Amino acid sequence: MKPTHIEHIGIAVKNLEESISFYENVLGLKCYAIEEVKDQKVKTAFFMVGQTKIELLESTDPEGPIGKFTEKKGEGLHHIAFAMDNVEEALKDAESKDVRLIDKIPRKGAEGLSIGFLHPKATKGVLMEFCGKK
Ligand code: ZN
Helix, strand or coil: CCCCCEEEEEEEECCHHHHHHHHHHCCCCCEEEEEEEHHHCEEEEEEEECCEEEEEEEECCCCCHHHHHHHHHCCEEEEEEEECCCHHHHHHHHHHCCCCECCCCCEECHHHCEEEEECHHHCCCCCEEEEECC
C-alpha cells in the first residue's frame, strides 16, 4: 500500500454557502461541485488546488458524523484523504497491520469514489480516509 497523493482535505463547516464564498473570494478558488452524500448526512462542496481537492462538509443532520464533530469541536480540519489505487486492498493491508478501521470494506463517497476510513485512535489523532476508483 502506498498513497499516490493527497486526494482531498476534508473541512467541517457550519454554513456551506458562507464557506464557499470565503474560498472563492479570499483564496480565488472556484467551487466546481456541490453534492449531498445522504449516507454520511453531509452536503459537500469541492475546490481543486493542484491535484488535491478541498472538500467542505456541512452537516444535514445534527446526529450525523459532521454534526457531532462541529458540536464538539467546532468548525475545522476534519480528515485527510489519501489517494489509493485500490481502496479495498489498502484497507485490508491496514487491518493486517492491526490498525483499527471504521470501514472494513469500502463504501461509496462523493464523486462516486470508493472510500474507507481508518479510526483516528489508531492514526495519531488524524482521521484518515482512503479514496480511489476501486
Ligand atoms: Zn473525504
